[in-house]
Amino acid sequence: MNVFQIGAAGGVGRRLTRLLAARGDSVTGMHRGPAQGETVREAGGIPVIGDLITDTVDDLAQKMQGHDAVVFSAGAHGTGMDKTTLIDGKGLQKAADAAALAGVTRFVLVSVFPDALRGGEAGDGFEHYIKVKKSADVYLTRTDLDWLIVRPGTLLDTPGSGRVTAGPAVEYGDVHRDDVAAFIDAALHEPALRRVIVELTSGDTPVADAVARLTA
Numbered sequence: 001m002n003v004f005q006i007g008a009a010g011g012v013g014r015r016l017t018r019l020l021a022a023r024g025d026s027v028t029g030m031h032r033g034p035a036q037g038e039t040v041r042e043a044g045g046i047p048v049i050g051d052l053i054t055d056t057v058d059d060l061a062q063k064m065q066g067h068d069a070v071v072f073s074a075g076a077h078g079t080g081m082d083k084t085t086l087i088d089g090k091g092l093q094k095a096a097d098a099a100a101l102a103g104v105t106r107f108v109l110v111s112v113f114p115d116a117l118r119g120g121e122a123g124d125g126f127e128h129y130i131k132v133k134k135s136a137d138v139y140l141t142r143t144d145l146d147w148l149i150v151r152p153g154t155l156l157d158t159p160g161s162g163r164v165t166a167g168p169a170v171e172y173g174d175v176h177r178d179d180v181a182a183f184i185d186a187a188l189h190e191p192a193l194r195r196v197i198v199e200l201t202s203g204d205t206p207v208a209d210a211v212a213r214l215t216a
């Protein structure tokens, strides 16, 4: 499978590149700067420069040509509300439009639980982020793409267990970036798992079984 990753040098992205490359997939990893290009290469991907803010839909579509799937795990990561709107919001719209234009039908989006941090500790920037992410989900679900939306809980960098709780609605919790990457790696290779939203936390079910159950 030829996979085009947006956010390939990020925490989830580089873990996913490693898994896909290890199973023999070809990964093109979009990044913005030279240092991130090295990260993509080290993970086993082919770096390609791109920016969701400055690239047009046509620019992105050209980069996506010839791929079988797009994985979008980019995000503004707390750099400001404007950036959140441009990257997590409009950037996702551009990427989905570009995938359609390039004829790449499979599209996986890393989103977020709408009920993340509901305890009142979140500020305006986080509230904006949640709204933008939800609107991005809505946008993608209204396309004709074979989309899959994965909503992870709070992401952890510590090593994953390979076990998750996954379903259309699960209780909010943490999840290791390793396990998010493992879930997407398995889900990408299960074409029947399409046009669904999956919420994902750490849990007891091996990733492969979780994907098989969702597909059944």
Ligand SMILES: NC(=O)c1ccc[n+]([C@@H]2O[C@H](COP(=O)([O-])OP(=O)(O)OC[C@H]3O[C@@H](n4cnc5c(N)ncnc54)[C@H](OP(=O)(O)O)[C@@H]3O)[C@@H](O)[C@H]2O)c1
Residues within 6 Å of the ligand: 006, 007, 008, 009, 010, 011, 012, 013, 030, 031, 032, 033, 036, 050, 051, 052, 053, 073, 074, 075, 076, 077, 087, 110, 111, 112, 113, 151, 152, 153, 154, 155, 156
């Ligand atoms: N943090 C959490 O607890 C949490 C929880 C649920 C969901 N999420 C979501 O999970 C996703 C992945 O998280 P992560 O930890 O892997 O994020 P991350 O490490 O911050 O990586 C974000 C990636 O987005 C890319 N990016 C930023 N601006 C861009 C732009 N203008 N054009 C293209 N790429 C751009 C960065 O690219 P460069 O490498 O070029 O800088 C980076 O690779 C995000 O969408 C996030 O919203 C996060």
